[in-house]
Amino acid sequence: MTEEFENDVTHLAETVAASPLLAWLWVAIAAAGAVAIGFVASWLFRTVAGSLHRRHLIFGELRTRFPKPIFWLVTVLLWRTAVPPFFPEGLAELQAGVRYGLTLSLIGVVGWIIAKILILLIDSAMVRQDASAVDNFTLRRRKTQIKMIRRLVIAVVAVLTVGAMLLTIDGAETFGASLFASAGVASIVAGLAAQSTLGNLVAGLQLTFSNALKVGDTLEVGDEFGTVEEITLTYVVVQIWDDRRLVLPSTHFTTTPYINWTRSQTALTGTVFLQADYSINVEAIRAELALILDDSPEWDRRSWGLIVSDAQRGVAELRATMTAANGDDLWALRCQVREKLVAFIATQRPQELTHTRIETLPHS
Incomplete structure (x- = not known):
């Protein structure tokens, strides 16, 4: 036809x-x-x-x-x-x-x-x-891997398509032979030029398929706290809590320590520390914490607690623990608990705030 x-x-x-x-x-x-x-x-x-x-x-x-x-x-x-x-x-x-x-x-x-x-x-x-x-x-783990496979497929097809175009050049075999003649110098130059790019490419694949990092993970990178927004073949985008984007090369996560709060699960446990006088009624604070958590939609109702974690120089340190389904909910929950417990002690039990005691000795 x-x-x-x-x-x-x-x-x-x-x-x-x-x-x-x-x-x-x-x-x-x-x-x-x-x-x-x-x-x-x-x-x-x-x-x-x-x-x-x-x-x-x-x-x-x-x-x-x-x-x-x-x-x-x-x-x-x-x-x-x-x-x-x-x-x-x-x-x-x-x-x-x-x-x-x-x-x-x-x-x-x-x-x-x-x-x-x-x-x-x-x-x-x-x-x-x-x-x-x-x-x-x-x-999230599967979707991250599928997205990486999608980018790899696009890259492979693009390379094969360009290769098929090059094969249509008359005399391509002779041209290729002349390139191989200078392969010693060319390979060194190309290797030095592509070292960083290839390193990021390998690191991106390692992060994706080793389950070390996933889209949606909550991270602490340096002094920043945020959520993984995108993982590409060469870089990772972290959305900071104030909507800034921290763009880091993939090799950063294979060579520099970072904290992944949600590597194996999304549910998290958070803490809130408060300081009060030795006369603090711990049971009253514990009961107030239970009421605060019960009214909060961010608490996932897995566990909570309140203990005196330290006591020095007339100051008792209280540690409240609580759980949430993810990093964003946990951040909001910790802020709520801290705010409401401080307000409770200041308004309902002001006598239990920290005191500075001065002892005056009589003159001899």
Whole structure:
């Protein structure tokens, strides 16, 4: 079918090539016709996929993601087949250049479609994870790994597509042989230039698949406290509590210590420290803490407690412990408990605030 179409196009092109004006007219007609056929093919694909959407959700995804690649695939394929043959006589170099450019474009479109198909499969796996009845910790770990696989697939397809384009260069084998002749120097230079990038790439993969870091983890990095917002192949984005973004290379998390509050679970235990006089009624403070936690939606009701953790120089240190489902809830809960316990002691039991005692000795 394709060969017959090409033969018909060649026969017609030979007929009109003698007249430059007629030839350029047919070039424009062929190009416009290819665009029109591409629009029709895209519209038919969208219509058929839309009609099948009720049978399965996958057709809805196909209808959303693939009409544009279908349009460009059909259009570029028809351009390559139908446009160059109509060039006027004497423009062989221009004709060959246009055909070669369209060949590269066709390879790029095919690589684009392959990437879209693979990404569709990966995104479907992510949707199934969202719908599965797994705990939040497992869900975040799987979604982080799936996102990393998605970026790897895009990178691999892009490299393979560029490689396929390079293979179309005449004399590529000779060119490659000349490159290998100087591989000693080139490999050293490339290795030094790419050392940091490759290190970050390996570190990003290590973080993702070793379960050391996940999107949504609560971290303490240096003096900052925040949540992992994004993990890429080369860097990690941490959202700080005040909505700033801390962007760090992946190697930072493989070479520098940091605190991951939610590595193995999202539920956390927090503490609040208060100071009071030795005369403090611990049971009264403990009862007030129970009321505060019971009224707080951030408390997950797993555990709580209040003890005297230290006592020096007339000052008793109270340590209140409480649990929450995640780092954000725990931060809010600790602030509430601290605020309300301080207000309770100051207003209801002011005599138990810390005192400074001065002993005055009589003059001899």
